[in-house]
Amino acid sequence: MIKKPILWIVIPCYNEEAVLPITAPMFLNKLNFLISANKISDESRILFVNDGSKDSTWDIIKKLAKENPHYIGICQSRNRGHQNAVLAGLMEAKDNCDITISIDCDGQDDINAMDKMVDAYLDGCDVVYGVRSSRETDTFFKRFTAQSFYKLLNAMGAEIVYNHADYRLISAKVLKEFASFKEVNIFLRGLIPLVGFKSTSVEYARNERLAGKSHYPLSKMLSLAFDGITSLSVKPIRLITGFGIFVAAVSFIIVIWAVISALCGNTIAGWASMTSIIGFMSGVQLISIGVIGEYIGKIYLETKQRPRYIISERTWEE
Ligand code: UDP
Ligand code: MG
16 A cells, blocks of 8 residues: 655644634644545644734644644744745645645635545645635625636736635645745745646635634735736736837827818817826826836845745744
């Protein structure tokens, strides 16, 4: 019989003292179930990544690690955001396990989907995307904004799996390749598909948060969408070029029309049309410069090559 794979469940936690004591035992039960079903090794672990929480989250993680050897934790030196927290966990895991599953700590993603994920891995898939089958428990507003998010990203050239967030299984083999993607602007959903390898999806129902509140208000979601687009695709720049060509063509027709009007002698003081055109064009130019500036900003950040995460503490000795 082949060796059973070691699974590390990677869980980012930011100010989650309200929900962690509820969900941690649920993750442990799932891990124990998978171990007793002979699907994964007993050396599997639940890795909490404390993302610089300001509440007692890290103390709770340390306490859990003392209680049960399956719980372990790392602490980021400060809050770096969800994506970097997951990345830190995955990079920590890749040399210690065979498979990772990343999942939020709030119980929103159905942990029972892990069974199917592990089965898919055992069937030969290296990446298994958790895809939400319904969003019935989300408010209409959250559902609408989230769906627009995926549509906008795809329309802008960032290919992401529809209705897939950051609940996924990735094998250590894929993570070792992914480690050479050195960019600091990371958007895991868009990057993991770029690594390739055999992948599949598993559907699951998305629940309501068990406790605590969301860290993703509309403003953060918009900035994640914008980050996603600008770090994965140059389509906005192309759209601007296309728009520029269109405006230039229209202006050309207007010029001909103006010349003919002038020749026919029926020109009138065109102050209003003039100012509106100038105003409109200034607006278009400013937006375009802004979008280009966004890319330059990204280049600026990339050239610094700052570390993407800094781990300040671990619950185990290295
Ligand atoms: N999270 C994090 N760092 C942050 C914000 C959030 O590690 O700066 C974690 C959070 O603890 C949770 C996950 O990312 O496990 C998703 O966050 P949340 O549930 O607030 O987002 P939502 O599900 O509402 O989109
Ligand atoms: Mg959540």
